[in-house]
Amino acid sequence: MNPRPDLPFVLAGLANVQRVAQLTGPDSANRTDRVAIAGTDLGSMFEADGKVWFVFGDTFGFREPGFTGGGGEQWRSNALAHTTDTDPADGITFDGFVVDEHGAAKELLGSEKVDFSEMTVIPTYGFAANGAMYLAYMSVRHWGEPGEWEVNHAGLAKSTDHGQTWAKLAAPTWPGDSNFVQVSVAEVDGDLYFWGVMHGRFGGVQLMKVAPTQVEVPDAYRYFAGTAADGTPSWSDDRAAARTIVDDTVGELSVVWSEHLSRWLMSYTNGGGAGASLREGLTPWGPWGDAITLVSAADVPGLYSPYMLPRYTADGGATIYFTLSVWDPYNVFWYRADLVSRA
Structure with a gap:
């Protein structure tokens, strides 16, 4: 999985960027x-147990007509769907959700739901390791101005019973x-890499890694601290040594390997007003393109x-599919885009 940095x-x-389908809400398939x-949002994805799992944020069971943004009744801080759908061309059909005894999508990670203490607990990404499933989450203290929020801490949650x-x-x-409040996780050469950003959408991206067998060992994490003259990466056990690898107003992000381009792709919310952005990386730490x-x-x-x-592509990887949240109607949608290569 090493690209050609000499190119x-x-x-x-x-x-051909297009909306394909609505994934959540009463109006979805x-x-x-x-x-x-x-209503719900986010929809990051990871693979485990032969399924793709969709991870959602604040979730509401009932919303008055015309309600804009997050809010409503039957509030749960998070929810989890799964699918075996392998054809992204017409949207994604969920096989089911993790549900409670009443058949409602279950809150996976509890929260106090008290403003300025712990308003909610939002899972930012999931991954599988050591026969278990993990969710990276942030404990949100307070939602502030648009694109800004206060966070108590970020951490990991674990399931050993197939997400139940x-x-x-x-x-x-x-x-x-x-800088590791919100993360995207991928396996790279046997390690788990975490690309991280701060709370909100107004900072850059940093990088850390850990062996899958040591994901629960705090001192096992290593932070990208720069490169030598020959491009060899340097890793430090000191979080303060972490270098910023993308300097932008980066919010919720995902990083995947593109077999089609033999490059890394990073998608993210651009807090600078540019909507959703995409960058190409020569290595996991860069350099990253504009x-x-x-x-x-x-x-x-x-x-x-x-x-x-990575699995949701078409035309040999030349077409990518992705989730996108929309504040009004506060639901998750499925999009596609064609990658245009340089001649």
Whole structure:
């Protein structure tokens, strides 16, 4: 999975960016109101147990007509769907959700739901390791101005029963003002790499890694601290030594390997007003190319959280599919885009 850093950037742009389907809500083909989901957001994806798992944030079972943004009745801080759908061309059909005894989508990670204490607990990404499933989460103290929020800490939760129940781990955790509050996770050459950003959407990206067998060992994490003259990466056990690898207003992000381009792709909410952005990386730590608009805020007002998964591509990887949240109607949608390579 090592690209050719001697070659220039190969991604010229995007074409045929289109909405394919609505994934959540009463108006979706999945009719998630049947599991008490009238509105939800996020929708990051990971693979485990032969399924793809979709991870959602604040979830509401009933919303008055015309309600804008997060809110409503039957509030749960998070929810989890699974699918075996392998054809992304017409949307994704969920096989089911993790549900409670009443058949409603179950809150996986509990929260106090008290403003300025712990408003909610939002899972930012999932991954599988050591026969278990993990969710990276952030404990949100307070939602502030648009694109900004206060966080108590970030951490990991674990499930050993195929996603049915979850326990927050005492360690590792990261401070709420660190650069690893929101993460994207991928396996690279036998290690788990975490690309991280701060709370909100107004900072850059840093990188850390850990062996899968040591994911629960705080001192096992190593932080990217720069490269030598020959491009060899340097890793430090000191979080303060972490270098910023993408300097931008980066919010919710996902990073995947593109077999089609032999490059890394990073999608994210651009807090600078550019909507959803896409960048090409020569290695996991860069260099990373300029931001390309994936979906503009002018075309889709209130968009955020563009998440990719390597398996959801077409045409040999030349077409990518991704989730995208929209503040009004506060649900998750399925999009596609064609990667345009340089001649």
